[in-house]
Amino acid sequence: MASTTRIPLAYLLVLLLSFIQLIASEETVTFTKTNYITPSCFQRGINTALENNPQSLTTGIPIVFVYGNRDDNEQQGDSSHQGNYAQQSNSQVNNGAQGGNPTQVGTTNSDNQQTQQTQKSEQVIVTSSKVSYAVSTDSTETATITTCSENLCSISVSTKVVPHTYSTEAVVTYTTTGSKVEKSDAKLSAGKEQAKSTRSTEYDFQTETDDSTAEAIISKVAKTTTRTIFEATVTPTTTYEGETSFESITSTKKNPLVTKSAISKSLTKTIDTSKFTDITISDTDSKSNNSKYSNSTQSSISAYGSKNNTNSVPITSTINLSEESNQAQSVPVTKASQSPYYSYYNTSSTVRLSSIAPSAIPSSSQAATNGSNSSNSSAVTTSILSNGSSIVISSAVSSGTLTSSQSEVSSSSSTSSSASSSASSLLGSKASVNGYSGDLFDAISTESPLSVFSKKELPLSIPSGVDNDGVPYETNKFYSNLFLGEQTDMIWSYPYGMLWKTQDYYGFGVQHTNASDRVFGSADTNNEGVASYYFNPIGNAELIFSSTSFSKSSNHLSVSSMKSMSALVQLSESSTIGSDYIDIPIVQGMGLVTAIYNGDLVPMLNSLMGVEELTVETSSALDKNMSKYRATLVNGVEWLIYVTVPSDSANFNLTAESPYKIKGSTAIDGLIIQIAVAPDSSSAEGYYDEAAGMYATDASVEGSVSGGTSAEYKFAYTTKGSSSSGKTIVFALPHHVESLTSTTKECSTGIKLASTSKGDMYGYLTNELVMSEALETGISFLPWVQNMGSDLSYTSEQLTLLAKSANEELAVDIKETVASMDSMYYSGKVIDKYAYILLVVSDIIKDEDVTNSTLEAMKDAFEPFINNKQYYPLMYDTKFGGVTSSASQGGDTGLEFGAAYYNDHHFHYGYFVHAAAVVGYVDKKLGGTWAEDNKEWVNSLIRDVANPTEDDSYFPVSRMFDWFAGHSWASGLFASGDGNNEESSSEDYNFAYGMKLWGNVSGDNSMESRGDLMLAIMSRAMNKYFYYKNDNDVEPSEIIANKVSGIFFDNKVAYTTYFGTPADHPEYVHGIHMMPITPASSLIRTPSYVKEEWDDQISTFIDEVDSGWTGILRLNEALYDASSSYKFFSSDNWSSTYLDNGQSRTWGLAFSGGISNAT
Incomplete structure (x- = not known):
């Protein structure tokens, strides 16, 4: 057998040499070339040079390349390189308009003298890397075949070529020649000394990013030179550390259970068993x-x-x-x-x-x-x-x-x-x-609020410089801290955190999240040995956008253009913005934090952490008006800094005066500075190069539904500026990534950054994130769970007990009972309790007389609210734009759970919306028009919480539900060091469920489908961030055993409640994420999760609970074990103490009993 080896070494050399070129220079300056390519790009090159070789194999041939200065003959023989780089200054570099190639700008004599000193001694740095590729050999096999018939044998010879492949690697060694760093005489703060160096920074050539999701194409191969313009050679004696003290949570607020008793009343009609x-x-x-x-x-x-x-x-x-x-x-x-x-x-x-x-x-x-x-x-x-x-x-x-x-x-x-x-x-x-196909965000109404809501202003002052130009204020958004309190608490746009700096340094600080910096602790918990909270250090301000003219008295913040996903921050020397100011657009998911310098402001970048090294990098991947810097902080984090000048003639550069101050060379009107944390993989850095220069200024949520069963929604980013790719970089949260469309997935860069409380985020080179969701249309009024295997059914014994329970619980004055509550929250829970009993009587027991009498009682109970005569009437707040409680007009912000200041509106109004849907549904079956007659009142509550469009100018868009976060934020106009928070995930999706049903009853198909989509999104998001199954890989493992988040913040997760700790009452922290149990509960609280939570947590304390929380926990049990739940509600030892006045035994029996027969 003969064999032939086929190793096309010439092609291999051509391929590798095409990626590496020697750069000439008259001075002792070294250059590195960084090639950014994708796996598919590299594979095409390999396939061309090494035809027929499998991609998994390599040659193992070592090849050495030397990076250094060419000799004189080489310099003379290569005028093209000489023309580009010969005049480069070692102390300053022009990052202007010459295609990324620096030219000399006004260097001083002292600068040149320092440069000559640094060139006296040279050093050689040798590094190496490996390139794997494929090689094959062919062997010829000879086979002799003898074939015999009855009387004759014949012999034949055949040959075939058999390919053999094997794996090998090419070891590429890079030898970098540069001058040794000499210490300068410049004095540094914190005892550090400044140094200027011509040392080159080498970045590994890699053929793929760290994450297999990277699918975006880098269109340019970058020829990059790197030059160190500042290096701190002495570590500061002290380094800044962010705030790491745990902000304790006061657990003294009112319990959400309704403890006020119902007002009894004799019934004229009862269910006759x-x-x-x-x-x-x-x-x-x-x-x-x-x-x-x-x-x-x-x-x-x-x-x-x-x-x-x-x-x-x-x-x-x-x-x-x-x-x-x-x-x-x-x-x-x-x-x-x-x-x-x-x-x-x-x-x-x-x-x-x-x-x-x-x-x-x-x-x-x-x-x-x-x-x-x-x-x-x-x-x-x-x-x-x-x-x-x-x-x-x-x-x-x-x-x-x-x-x-x-x-x-x-x-x-x-x-x-x-x-x-x-x-x-x-x-x-x-x-x-509903069969609806169309826009998910059609306006509910564009009419002015009902006149029954008196027009008043909330007694909360808006800081000077905050103005939304007549558009209603977004009161519960990620940037609310910018106009609340001292305006200095952090905000989080994900993946970055930001704050207005008014002490020590002046400007707008930016920081990133490192999972290893999270602080874990335990306090007042029922789970010994398990962390009850974690948070991230705040106030780090790794880089601060500032100006040389800013000071303590000349540092004014303005906030405007506040929308559902964005806001515009402006910094200026005076309270009145003139021609000199910095624009900083803040948009959820933005991958580059951008500052646009206007007028005569000289840019300054400060750092609380301190800059250890600053380098300038020129790259052919960058637009000609752009330059790129790399700031390595004392904490080891590298930040990329992109500078874009507005015209070809402008000259601009950054220099470091100290580890804490990076200064621009001059003021340029329209100068753009963008910053981002450098990715772990240098090969992924090219995505930032291709996105730099373009920045997001806004994002809108758009979407459509098809046939009522599937929906597609997207975050459409509005951008300014330009980039070589025509796109910017945006980051997606884990629940986004799961539902991204295939087209959007192709924009993946593989760049990963940690968020504060929602796991890792992934970067996409795109101007829109498009996601799709299937809608669970099976959810309606009657009991439903995910694991139903047959029809909902009831035995005669169950119906008898249902009728008995309904007769007992309806023996009240519903109107007076509801009206006696001292808040919309308690009133809403009570009126919804009787709405569920009405539904059971109407659609399960089907008693005509009692249905009619209960329906009339429910209509009467709604009358005081429709006429705005309840305990605390609602008002239309003309200052912020919303229908809110009038309870705090006297100054007490704690009344009604802070609802006047837009706390918990979706919790409070959700109960009313669902109750109205039930009343409208039953009334319509009887030929009535209650839903149509009162549609505007119910819609007013929905518009306040979940207005879908800017076409409605009376309410902000989606006040409570954060389409980017995947859930609502309950906290209203109250500043918080850890950002927004939500305590009850279940009351969050209860609003969406009620809105969905109201859309069905009122004939608003867009609203109904939008509610379905909100439920689908919350199901995906809450099972990552709020509910912790054992296989949860998003939240830190240290807290998973708690099974539920507790209070979920922008920057913190705290396993507790505002009304009691799990050390004393673990039922609080679990139950607040259960109530109320509805047909929508099982979509969010999946059977497998509920079982895990029950086995690991609830079962350990359920026997000790003897209060209204007992009924909540036990009805939650029906989501995975309805039989056990029904045994509890149907027990002969039943006690009314197991329920608060916001939950009925009738619904508990109907839900658990019907589901037990169907699962």
């Missing part, structure tokens, strides 16, 4: 209309018919609604009078709705039922069941595929039985896909 008989749905041509409410074209469903229908002839047929969904069609109903009614029949039949579609009979569908009864009502009929019957409610199993359906029912159809002898299906409250 003695009339239970076996019943079924029975009527012809029954119709179920669209659950949306429109002005005149949608029909209303009446759940109950006249009493005359109860005496109809019994039906003995067995009915099964068709399970075929492929014949779906829309059946329009155009008259409000076409309303199906529910009647009562004695039957022995079984009816069960199909569970194969998300809505067995969607609200816009028509179910034709053929029966033998000839009732006068054209209706679906049902009633309370006897002891031998059960109710079966078709569940929404998954995100739906139908927007409407038509089901044929025959009296001779086959039986679909349930566990008990008979069953009745429930219509109307089923989830349905």
Whole structure:
């Protein structure tokens, strides 16, 4: 066997030499070339030079390249390089308009003398790196084949070429020649001495970034020279450390449980359990209309018919609604009078709705039922069941595929039985896909707020220099500290933190987060040996945008253009901004922090940490008006500094006067300075080179929904300036990364930076981040959990207990009970408690009289709020722009949980919005118009919390919900050293759930789908940042055993509450993230998480809890173990002390009982 080796060394040398060139210079100056390429780019080069070689193999041939000054002959023979670099100064460099190649600018004689001194002694630095590539050899194999037949044998010879591949590496050695550093006579603060050096900094040539997600293409191969212009040779005697003291949390605020008792009242009508008989749905041509409410074209469903229908002839047929969904069609109903009614029949039949579609009979569908009864009502009929019957409610199993359906029912159809002898299906409250395709952010309204809300100003002064030009203020956003308190607390745009510096140094400080610097501790916890909090040092101000003319008295902050994702900071010498000022746009996710110097301000960059070394780097990847510096701080962190001059003729450079002061050479109107933490991998640095010069000034949230089942949303960045790629760099949080579209993923750079409290962020070279989410349309009014395996059903025993519980809990004066509460929060919880009981009576027990009486009581309970006559009336705040409490007009900011100052609005209003959706839904079934009549009042609450568009000029956009963070921020107009916070994740998504249902009832498809999207985003985000399963890889492992965050801040996670510590009451910190338990709970609080939390935490203290928190914890148990939960609520030893006045046993029984039969 012969073999032939094929090693194209010539091609290999050509390839490698094409990446490395020797640069000539008359002076002792060395240059390094940094090649930025992507894995795919490198692979194409290898494939060209080494054809047919597998990419995983290498040659192992060592090749040595020497970097140094060429000899005289070489300098004379290469005039092109000589022309570019021969005049370079060692002490100063012009970073102007010559394609990144510095030319000499006014150096002084002393500078030149210092330069000559530093060149007297030389040093050689040798480094090496490896390049792996593929090599193959071919071998020729000869095979002799003998073939014999019955009488003859033949011999044949065949040959084949067999490729052999193997792995090898090329070792590339870089020898750098440079002058030794000589100490200068310049005096440095903190005992350090200044030095100027011509030492070159070598960055490893790498073929791929540290992260496999890097998919963006670096379009330019950069020829880079690096020159040290400052090096501190003596370490400062002291170095600055950020604030690392834990800001304690006061746990003395009011408990969120409603402890005020209900006001009793005798009922004129109760649910009569003695009339239970076996019943079924029975009527012809029954119709179920669209659950949306429109002005005149949608029909209303009446759940109950006249009493005359109860005496109809019994039906003995067995009915099964068709399970075929492929014949779906829309059946329009155009008259409000076409309303199906529910009647009562004695039957022995079984009816069960199909569970194969998300809505067995969607609200816009028509179910034709053929029966033998000839009732006068054209209706679906049902009633309370006897002891031998059960109710079966078709569940929404998954995100739906139908927007409407038509089901044929025959009296001779086959039986679909349930566990008990008979069953009745429930219509109307089923989830349905609205089929909406369109804009997710349509305006709710653009009309002025209702006149019932008196117009007043909140008694909180706005600092001088803060002005939003008549646009409502964003009160709960990431930058709120800039106009609250002393305006000096930090803000976080992610990944960077910033603050206004008014002591020691003057300007706007920027810092990054290093996970290794996090501070962990434990205090007042029930989990011994587990950290109960962590936070990040604040106030580091690694680099500070400033000016040589700023001082303690000449350092004024202005804040304007405040929007949902951005704000504009301006710094000036005087309180009145003239022509000399610095613009610093702050946008969530921005990858480069940018300062634009206007007028005659000479730029200054200070550093609290101290600069150990400052180098200037020229690169062909940069635009010609741009220069690049690298500041290595005393703490070892490298910051990239990009300077862009507005014209080709402008000359500008940075020099260091001390480790704490980097100064610009002159004032240039329109000069742009951008900073970013250097990536770990030098190969990824090219992405910053390609993004530099362009900066984000704003970002807007845009989105659309398709068919009501899937949504796409994006952060569209508005930019200024220009970059070589035409794009900027933005960073995405972990919950973004999971849902990014494939197109956006292609923009990944692989650059990773830590956030303060949300794990690692990843950089993308793009002007928009686009994400997609599937919408869970199965969630509606009735109980639902993720792991339902069958229809929602109730046995007769369960129904009997439900009826008994409802009778007991409805024996109150609902209106007076609700009105007696001293805050919108408590009132909202109580009115929503009775809304859930109304829903159970209407859609599960189906008692006509009690439904009507409870509905009227609920309407009466809403009246004081609709007329604004509650304990603390609402007002329209003309200063900040919002419907808020008037409780603090006298100066007490703590009343109503701080709601007057925009604390917790989504918590408070969410209960009212959900209760209104239930009342509107039940009323509409009965032919009423309550939802339409009171739509503007309910919408006012929603507009205050979640206005979707700037078209509505009366409210800020999305006051509470932070589309970038993936959840809301509860804290309002209160300054905080650790930024915004949220204590109750569950009351956060409760608002979105209520808004979704109200959108359904009021006919606002955009609102309904927007609520679905908010729930989807929160499900993804909260399971990374708030809820800690054992496999959580986002939050630090030190806190995972707590299972829940506690209070979640911008900069801190604290396992506690504002009203009590887990050391005394662990039920507080867990329960506040559970309540209320609704059909939306299971989408966020997944069964697997709830089980882990129960096993690891709740089970350890549940037996010690005997209060209103008991019912919350036990109903939460139904999300993974509904049977155990139902045993608790149905126990003969039941005690009303297990519930506060914001939770009912009736809903607890309905939720846990129905789910226990379906899972």
